[in-house]
Amino acid sequence: MKRLFNVLVAVFVVGAALYFFLNRTDKSEGEAPVLAGAPSAAALLVRGEYLTKAADCIACHTVPGGKGQPFAGGLPFVLPFGTIYSSNITADPETGIGKWSDDDFVRALHDGVRADGKRLYPAFPYTSYTALSRNDVLAIKAYLFSLPKVSQPNREADLGFPFNQRWAMGFWNAAFFKSSRFEADASKPPAWNQGKYLATALGHCAECHTPRNFAFAMDAGNNLAGESIQGWRAYNITSDAKNGIGAWSDAEIASYLTTGHAEGRSSASGPMGEAVEHSLQYLKPEDASALVSYLRTVPAKAGKNPIEVDAKAPWAVAASAAAPAANTAEGHEQGLRLFAAACASCHQWNGQGQQSTNASLLGTRGVNDPDGSNVTQMILQGVKMRVRDQEVYMPAFGKAYTDTEVAALANYVIAQFGNKQGTVTPEFVAKQRAR
Incomplete structure (x- = not known):
């Protein structure tokens, strides 16, 4: 019995030592390349704002559509093993990161560990942010701390066992993560x-x-x-x-x-x-x-489920802006009717788009993907974004159309503008709605 106990103790000690060894962190500060928008001579908050935008922090830490305050968190990320919610990264001292020190903030981005010592899930991209220099990380922190504080409690992740055990992320990190800073390649410009x-x-x-x-x-x-x-x-x-x-x-x-x-x-x-x-x-x-x-230099890969783009889909090329190509109607009668009623006025029958170039469809990967994921999501959710003082808008049809109608419309669009046989089903649309 004593021998078994000693063996267990030895295994535990070796395991613990290995755990902490594999989770050791790189304490180097790193030297980041100087970006045109964040020169080293610029004021700290100017650099911090540019870097924060380049890191796209607001997209994940703000509930869109005016439903949440900037950087206050609460955006859900639905993953195969549960749902994770982004955290409040305003300087609010109670619900945000207002009490975090510089080292706390750096540790979160470099090593994926919160101020309270608990591990972050990699839905927060510390696996990429680890390459940031300490100076750039602290510039981001300074900018975030200059913004209005928002009192909004964080929502706990909805994960089942064992995924709700944050400490176990140490083993994941040991296998798949390395804390290290960016190293410039001297052979490159x-x-x-x-x-x-x-x-x-x-x-x-x-x-x-x-x-x-x-x-x-x-x-x-x-x-x-x-x-x-x-x-x-x-x-x-x-x-x-x-x-x-x-x-x-x-x-x-x-x-x-x-x-x-x-x-x-x-x-x-x-x-x-x-x-x-x-x-x-x-x-x-x-x-x-x-x-x-x-x-330009990222090694070429075909990827899974590659998409071959037909930039000259015969049905769309043969169509005029004002009338559909008749030979796409067979098997797509419902989709054609829906496109005529709600889509043709903006996208046109030849896919060239009207009023805005963003409405053009011909040659895009979305309409050339038989799976139809992005076409389906665009029909359901629409598009609304502001770029360079221009409002890019497409209405959402998720509430107006049934799953069967969305599937029919998506498959018609794929046939008309991608020259492909779409595989979108009502069941698939229902799953897309739930995401």
């Missing part, structure tokens, strides 16, 4: 390093665009090859010419990032629309160009 810092640390593009493994950790071997998140497809943005953005021009990529639209390529909506509205549109042209230069 300064602009490339600036772009990589923007994409990997501040903008944390991989958090949405990279596939997840069985443990919900990012699959580094398929970096930026596309993933489905919150009911939307975050598309492949590797340099793959067929399935990614390798065939896009620099101007097209920059336009999409900073305005949410690239002619003949895509119009942003959903989470990407939020990223454009709250973050990317504010990048200085030099920083946007740097981001493009880095994305």
Whole structure:
């Protein structure tokens, strides 16, 4: 019995030592590339505001639609194992982070540990923010602390056992996370390093665009090859010419990032629309160009469920702006009627769009995706964002149409403008509604 006890004690000691060894943190401060919008000589709050926007903090920490106060948290993230709610990051001392020290804030972003010592879930992208320099992290903190305080209690995560055991995140971190700062590649131009810092640390593009493994950790071997998140497809943005953005021009990529639209390529909506509205549109042209230069070099990957874009879908090309192509009606009678009633006046029958270029459909990946995730979500939720003093708007039809009608409309749009056979079902639409 004593021998068994000694063995158990030894196992516990070794296990604990291994646990803390694998969760050791990098105490280096790191030297971040100097961004055009946040020069080192700028005032602290000026730098902090630019960096906070580049990091898109407001998108996750604010309930949209005027239902929540800026940075007060409460936005739900529905995950395979439960729901997590973003936290209040205003300087309110009781419900926010007003009592956090500089070291507390840095530890949260670098190591995923709260001021009370409890571990954060990686829905908060500390796995990307860990690469931020300490100076940039503290500039963000200074800006957040300059904003109005909001008293709003945080909502506890709705997770079942064992996912509700925050301490167990230590094992996840040991397997899938490394606390480390950004290291510039001396063999690359300064602009490339600036772009990589923007994409990997501040903008944390991989958090949405990279596939997840069985443990919900990012699959580094398929970096930026596309993933489905919150009911939307975050598309492949590797340099793959067929399935990614390798065939896009620099101007097209920059336009999409900073305005949410690239002619003949895509119009942003959903989470990407939020990223454009709250973050990317504010990048200085030099920083946007740097981001493009880095994305150009991301290794090409086909990704899962690749989308082949038919930029010259015969049905749409054959149609005039004012009349449908008759040969798309077969099997899509209901969808055609719905499109005629609610969509054609803005999108036009040839998909070129009217009044706003954002309404163009031809050549976009959404209408070329038989799965129809993004087309369905756009029908259900609509689009509403403000970019460069322009209101981009599409009404939501979720309350007006049944699941069967939404499925019919989505499949018609995919056939008409993508030359594909859509697979959207009423059951799928119901799931999309629930996200």
